[in-house]
Amino acid sequence: MAVHHQTGKEGEMLARQYLEKLGFEILHQNWRDEHREIDIIARKDKLLVFVEVKTRRGYRGGWPEYAIHAKKEADLLTAAQHYLEENPFEGEVRFDVIAIVFDARQQPHVHHIPDALQ
Template sequence: MAIHNALGKAGEDAAAAYLERNGYEIRDRNWRKNHLELDIVATKDNELIIVEVKTRSNTEYVEPQDAVNWQKVRRIVIAADAYIKHFCIDMPVRFDIITAVGDIGAFKTEHIKEAFYPPMF
């Protein structure tokens, strides 16, 4: 596994652990349907939370959440719609971003709740 892939997986592990420590129930990790993917799908307080995880070794050049541009938001929303339809889910949906900055085993995580809203297509 390439170093950046290992860093990304470790960041997702840190994000999932953070969510579980804070009372979220993880439904799925790296859920895929065709070319669509959701990093983490969780629930808390009868709400479905779609979490995009961004991992970086440092923030020298850019903040991790800045990588979630309008194209990425669009893909996440389409994937979330597919997930909701596939599992026949009827509950409010929230889109969050969790950033993990640092080295494997020593991440600083930040949870950005309601990081974006679904755009109107």
């Protein structure tokens, strides 16, 4: 597996653990809709959260959350709409970003941005 894929998988695992500690139930991980993917779909009470996880090793490439470009955001919104058509939900829906950076000692730093996408 390529290094960046491994880094992404590690980040998704950490994001999942982080959300579970906050009391979220993970409904899906890597949910696919045609060519689109939602990294994590989680629920807590009457809140459904679609989560995009971005992970980097170091800050050289910039902050991970800035890697979400307009097409990726549009794809996430479309995939979420299709998910909700298949799985109706009565409650609040939110789009979060969890950005994870591994520092020089390979320690992860988690930055959770609730309601990151409008």
